[in-house]
Amino acid sequence: MSQRLAQLVVRHTLRLPRPAGGPGQGAVAARQFDVALMATGFKLSAGLLESLSGLSAAAVVHTAVRTLPTVREMAGDHVRHNAYFIDFPANVPDTEDFWRACLVEALTDPATRDATLDRLGAGVVDLLTLPSYGSYQHTYDELLSAHDALISVAGDRVTVLHPGGPAEEEIGALYLALAGSPTPLGEDVLSDLRALAAHCADGPQPETIPVRENRAVVNEARLTAGAPLLLDTVTDVLRLACALSGGSPALQEPTPFRTMPRPVRRALLAGLDSLVAGSPARLADVHAHRERWKRLGERLHPHEYPRWPHAAEVFAVARGESAARTFDSRVEELLAADDVVGAARVLEAAPGRLLRSLDRLLRTAATPQDRDAVVAAAERVAPKAAGRVVLAVREHLDNRPATRGGRRVFVNRSGRAWVAPDDRRPLPDPQRRRLLDALDAEIGRRLPSPERLLVDPEFLDVALPLSGRATTAGLGVLPRGSASRVDGELLRFFVYWKQARETTDFDLSAILLDARYRTKSWLDYTALSSLEGEHSGDITSAPDGASEFINLRLDKARCAFIVPQVNIFAGEGFEEVEESFFGFMLRDGEQLGRPFEPRTVRMKSELRGRGKVALPLVFRRGNDGRWTALWLHLYLRGMPDANRVAANRATVESLLRPLVERRYLTVRHLVGLMAAGGTEVTEHDGGALPEGPVTYLGSTRPEGLHPDSVVVTPGNLRDVIPA
Structure with a gap:
């Protein structure tokens, strides 16, 4: 068993696979392991401590050596978190005083004096040209020596590890759970599934794999192992080909197809041939990805395999040489003829698509009778639709405004968010309420009935994780729309990044908004301190990794919302850097310690979005004065470079209201x-x-x-x- 698979079990389940080894006297080593875990905010359960104590000391030490790096990484403690200001959060200077000190130092240094004077002569000083700006002025060890040890309090985080079964059983169970997930997985978890699928290809398989991306990853492993492929649409083959070429099976971005060996080409063509031979109507699915199919045909060479003529039809449709009428075209023809009832009748053959089309059908229907017919069709097909579709449509209908107007937020599969005016006609309330009742009845019918x-x-x-892309990998991370209580006097954000190839500058910022979502103030490299808190200082390059912090006193915050954000000022994106993550800590007012203390980390989330501005979550103050965190996991497009609070605060203001006021299904x-x-x-x-x-x-x-x-x-x- 590889170390990575053992780490996956711990990270996903907080269960420690049963170590191999005979009985022994491992009590002392087990207690030492427990103490080491507590330094990072983790702990062995009583049962796990007892189990490890009965093993040999060597087995316990081996388990500890394998486990400690995993939990440290979960909390973000696997890297060194330095801060520009060594005493942070104490002694953070006024912003202008700090800039002035950097300038004076540049003018008094003979090596930089002349160049600085030249720039001053032009009337502009670029902070990035000042030698003491943007880079650490002390070592990590010097930072540690400047801070007292953390004062432990009862509110510090304790994440308990529980005993697991034999390693192979734990790995197999995790594989079945991820492969059979009813919702799409995030990119990080999909990568974990790929490793598990390769290990478990010859073992038990889930009864069903409802998510297509998961099926592509499993098929990739099955192809390598020589097992039969799991296919029921031609698009399954396309997704598998993308996965084999190192691309995403979600088909959201172009994938340059690699040259494939003959056994792989034969397997893909044989699968296509079998699918089309069994149901020629499946050729209609080709139109959705015609260009991809053309490119794939250039790699598979279907003309070299006349024994699979039906596979060749797929590529003929993609090239426009053969016709295959699509399902959507029939629906559009009926809607163009104002036959909403007929369109609903056709859509009954695709239950999920009918439910997703309800809003449009109800807006288009001209009479109450037509609207009732649409609702009746939805009631008939709801038992056949996927559970996450039923839940998603239920949440959508619950949030449909009763009047025209307002703002509408869009969030794509990559977490990119934008706002647009909502000019849709309201849905008729009788039909909307009837649908809500019908969907609730269907959800209740499918739920388990424990005593x-x-x-x-x-x-x-x-919030219910209707998509794995509504969250990210990490510790204490909840799906988008979730609300969690925030207990503590000091709130501290942190971001860490390590550039891969070019100089990269991430900027941690926080916007403070009033109850009407208007900006009151902010903390960033242009505003290092205020009544509410302090910024740890701007780091402008991270060849060895860099951290920035913001410290906030919640009892002094003159605002209704606190919105942390990470701006890419220059260099590589979130998906290009070697590593990047965001998180927050909570401390009592008198609790000292280093800027980063893993025991106080409440949340640590990977930053892997495609925008230039990350909005992980928002903190809001309730009418009772207590704070809660609302999880966002969003990315804004931003500017190509030089992103900062002053430039994007208007976007954040307009985006936040519909997100905060949305009713999520929980x-x-x-x-x-x-x-x-x-x-x-x-x-x-x-x-x-x-x-x-x-x-x-x-x-x-x-x-x-x-x-x-x-x-x-x-x-x-x-x-x-x-x-």
Whole structure:
């Protein structure tokens, strides 16, 4: 078993695979392992500590050496977090005083004096040309010596690791869970699935793989292992070809197809031939990706394989040499003729597409009778549609405005967000409410019916992960739209990046908005300190990695919203740098320590979006004065370079209102449906646990829960999405 697979089990499940080795006296080594974990905010459960204590000391040490780097990386503690101002957050200077000091130093240094005077003569001083600006003036060890040790408090984060089964069982179970996920996975998790699929290609397979991208990754492993491919549309073959060429099976960006060996070409062509021979109507799917099919045909050479004539038809359709009428064209013809009922009748053959088209059909229908016919069609097909489609349409209908106007936010599969006027006609309320009731009934029908459901009340406002792309890999990360309570007096953001090839400057900033979403102030490299907090200083290059911090005193924040953002000022993008991540820590007012302390990290999220400005989350103050975090995971297009708060604050202001005021479908809604179906629901706030097995929903698995309990945490929240 490779070390990476063991790391994946720990990272995704917080379970430690049972170490190999005989019995021994490992108690001392196990306690030392536990102490080392606690320094990073992790801890062994009582059961895991007892299990490790019964092994040999060598087995425990081997397990610790393999596990500690994994948990440190989860918390962002695997790198050195230096700060420009060595005493941060103390002694942060006034911004203009700091700039003036940098200028004076440049003028008093003979090596830089003349060049600086020349620039002053032109009336402009570029901060980046001043030798003491933008680069660390001290070592990491000097930073450590300038700070007292962290004062531990009860509120520090403790993430518990639980005992797992034999390594191969844990790896196999994780593979089945990811491959069979009912929702798309993020790019990082899809990469993990690729490694697991290669290891598990000859083992048990999930009964169904509902997500096409997941199926492409699994097929890639099966092709290598010589196992039969899992195909039911011609697009499955195209996705597999993209994966084999190092591209994304999501088909969201062009993939230059590589030259493929003959066995691979034969497998792909044989799969295509079988699909089209079984159902010629599948050729209609070719039109959606005609150019990709043309390029793939240049690599597969279908003319060299006359035994698979149906495969050649795919490429003939792509070239326009053969006709294949599409499903969508039939629907569009009926809508053009104002036959909404006929269009709905055709769409019943594709339940998911009908549900996604409901808004348009209801807006287009001319009479109440036509609208009722559309709703009736939706009621008939809802039991056949995928669970995440039913949930997504339910959330969409719940957020449809009752009047024309307002602003509408769009978020694509890459997390890119933009705002546009909402000029859609309102949906008729009777049909909208009828649909909401029908979709709730269908969701309730598919949900499990445990005898007893135990729920952490703070988990109720976690949004359902209808897409894995609505979140990112990391620690304590929740899906877009989730709300979580923020307890602590000091809020500290951090960003870390390490450039790969060229000089790269990320800038951590925070905008403070009032209750009407208007900017009151901000903290960034142009505003290093204010009543609310301090910025750690601007770092402009990261060949060995760099960090920036913002420290905020929540009790003094004169605002309703705090919006942290990461701006790319220059250099490589979020997906081009060697590594980049964002997170936040919470501390009590008197809690000292280094700028970065892993035990205080509440969230650490990878930054891997395609925009130039990252908006990970927003903090909002409630009417009671308490703060909550609302998760965004968004990226703005931004400018090619020199992105900063002053230039994008208007965009953030207009974007934030519809996001904050949107009603997301959360765990609370599903729990309500299960309670209405007869499930006994009990909120668990840390008290005594029941003796028997239960279904538990919460942020972490509590100590002492019956081992046969079904546990749902953020790591496997996708499991609550009905099939």
